[in-house]
Amino acid sequence: MSAKAAAIGIVVADLSVSIAFYERxxxxxxxxxxxxxxxxxxxxxxxxxxxxxxxxxxxxxxAWTRPFGSPRTTIAFxxxxxxxxxxxxxxxxxxxxxxxRGPWDAPWGQRYAxxxxxxxxxxxxxxxxx
Numbered sequence: 001m002s003a004k005a006a007a008i009g010i011v012v013a014d015l016s017v018s019i020a021f022y023e024r025x026x027x028x029x030x031x032x033x034x035x036x037x038x039x040x041x042x043x044x045x046x047x048x049x050x051x052x053x054x055x056x057x058x059x060x061x062x063a064w065t066r067p068f069g070s071p072r073t074t075i076a077f078x079x080x081x082x083x084x085x086x087x088x089x090x091x092x093x094x095x096x097x098x099x100x101r102g103p104w105d106a107p108w109g110q111r112y113a114x115x116x117x118x119x120x121x122x123x124x125x126x127x128x129x130x
Contacts, residue, residue, distance in 0.1 A: 007040070008075060009050040011057050011064070012119045015039060018051050021117050024092060025077050049075070067120075071100075074114075074122030082111030085125045089113040105129060 012018040019029050019039055027041035027049060037056030041049045057064050079085050086103045092115050093099055100114035100122065110126045117123050 005047060007048045007050050008043075008073075009052060010073070010075075010117070010119065010121055011054055011066075012051050013054055013066075014118065015051060015053045017118045021097065022049065022051070024095065025088070025123070071116065071120060071122030074124055076124040076126060079125060079127040082127045082129060085111045085113055085127045088125050089115065 010018070015032065015037055019032050022041065023029070027043075029039040029041045029051070032039040037053030039051045043049055054064075054066065077088075079088065082103075082105075089099065089103050097118075098116040100116055101112075103111060103113040103125075106112040106126075109129050111129055113125045115123045115125070
């Protein structure tokens with residue numbers, strides 16, 4: 001028996017706010033208008049990003065509580081050029097989102113930036129240098 005990764009799930013406080021954030025990164029969601037508090041986007045290669053509202057999770061996991069502190073989970077988005085990383089970071093900052101670290105040239109050969117989504121999850125933006 002073997003398993004393969006199929007989805008990444010993030011519990012969110014406000015589904016519409018989180019969808020708006022991830023749509024800025026080019027994702028398209030289905031189920032956003034569902035009364036179940038669940039939406040998902042195709043990430044390619046059969047992997048999906050699942051967003052579930054806190055109330056949805058609490059409806060079947062009553063002991064769930066909101067985590068706190070630094071991001072424990074990060075999703076990374078690859079761009080074609082370093083300039084696109086810079087532009088997307090600027091766009092997200094101009095839209096009022098929180099930057100964890102502005103664009104920089106990482107020693108592993110990538111232009112890199114880190115932001116925080118509306119619920120405190122890490123979102124990395126990167127492109128290969130040169």
